[in-house]
Amino acid sequence: NAGVTQTPKFRILKIGQSMTLQCTQDMNHNYMYWYRQDPGMGLKLIYYSVGAGITDKGEVPNGYNVSRSTTEDFPLRLELAAPSQTSVYFCASKGASTEAFFGQGTRLTVV
Amino acid sequence: QQQVKQSPQSLIVQKGGISIINCAYENTAFDYFPWYQQFPGKGPALLIAIRPDVSEKKEGRFTISFNKSAKQFSLHIMDSQPGDSATYFCAASRRGNEKLTFGTGTRLTIIP
Numbered sequence: 744n745a746g747v748t749q750t751p752k753f754r755i756l757k758i759g760q761s762m763t764l765q766c767t768q769d770m771n772h773n774y775m776y777w778y779r780q781d782p783g784m785g786l787k788l789i790y791y792s793v794g795a796g797i798t799d800k801g802e803v804p805n806g807y808n809v810s811r812s813t814t815e816d817f818p819l820r821l822e823l824a825a826p827s828q829t830s831v832y833f834c835a836s837k838g839a840s841t842e843a844f845f846g847q848g849t850r851l852t853v854v
Numbered sequence: 855q856q857q858v859k860q861s862p863q864s865l866i867v868q869k870g871g872i873s874i875i876n877c878a879y880e881n882t883a884f885d886y887f888p889w890y891q892q893f894p895g896k897g898p899a900l901l902i903a904i905r906p907d908v909s910e911k912k913e914g915r916f917t918i919s920f921n922k923s924a925k926q927f928s929l930h931i932m933d934s935q936p937g938d939s940a941t942y943f944c945a946a947s948r949r950g951n952e953k954l955t956f957g958t959g960t961r962l963t964i965i966p
Contacts, residue, residue, distance in 0.1 A: 747897075774952045776953070776954075778956075783863065783958060783959070784958060785860070785943060785956040785957055785958040785959050786898070786943065786954075786956040787956075788953060788954075788955075791952075791953055793952070801953065833897050833898070835897075837952055842888065842900040842903070843888075843900070843954060845897030845898050845899065846897050847895075847896060847897050848895075848896070848897050
């Protein structure tokens with residue numbers, strides 16, 4: 744069982760560059776989420792999706808974009824990377840009556 | 855506005871002791887309160903969860919105590935072991951809105 748798979752695991756970006764963090768789940772979950780984790784700050788919700796074709800902003804959406812063209816995939820796009828986006832990013836998925844399952848995370852450094 | 859407040863930020867407990875982590879919430883519409891455990895380099899994983907219709911839930915050495923009137927809930931780890939050393943997050947959500955709001959986390963260290 745793969746669960747929630749995130750790629751890449753690590754990435755260094757230069758200021759102004761763009762990249763896409765990939766997330767895929769094989770549990771047929773409708774709900775998917777992107778969180779960022781900063782030291783001492785817990786997990787902050789960036790974007791979430793309740794199903795294919797539907798996305799909505801979380802607490803900290805500025806500087807990010809998402810799409811949900813399929814149930815399985817929920818990529819997170821950074822268009823113009825900034826040092827403030829240095830963080831660990833977690834993707835998660837959840838069924839209607841299940842717990843949330845998290846991926847292993849992507850550690851992003853913007854220099 | 856932080857809707858779920860967690861304390862302490864870090865905790866050191868001797869092996870065999872009781873670890874206690876506390877959370878308080880503001881939104882009375884929350885009706886699902888999970889605790890997540892996270893090891894270094896890994897994503898959070900569900901440890902135990904409770905709904906407000908009960909005041910306590912126990913699973914092995916882990917217990918959630920829930921006080922609806924005080925809007926507080928806590929995690930108790932009995933007979934703490936070095937393998938319990940991890941970061942613990944409390945969270946909350948409400949039915950129909952499946953977004954989890956997390957506390958800021960507690961780094962637990964169990965010393966021999």
